Amino acid sequence: MTESRLTLGIWGEERAEEYLRQQGLKIVARNFTTPVGEIDIIAKNRKFIIFVEVKTRRSCSFGTPQEAVGQRKQRQIARTAQWFLQNNSKLKLQPRFDVIAILCQSGEETEITHIVDAFSWSD
DSSP: OOHHHHHHHHHHHHHHHHHHHHTTOEEEEEEEEETTEEEEEEEEOSSEEEEEEEEEESOSBTBOGGGGOOHHHHHHHHHHHHHHHHTOTTOOOEEEEEEEEEEOOTTSOOEEEEEEEEEOTTO
């Protein structure tokens, strides 16, 4: 991955975290990494523990940011979420998988799309 793409990804995750806080969510972890994968942001509210995948793009030339979260990536996130839940068994919250898509085209305002419950364990 190029340094430019890495920088864009970090920038997008920071915007997503700000957005989630504004929605009243508490951030539990960022870049949670295990041997089976990584989750960009883990947040919670009173009912849910929310596993968030953030995708940031400068254009839609190769599709929308959310289209980059395919089945393979979803399975990896679900396995990582299981790892997290097994190691945090005191959390009695319902798991949910969200995607935050960030589009920042030059000269235009940043567009944030939050897809709540974007996929489930079995997708």
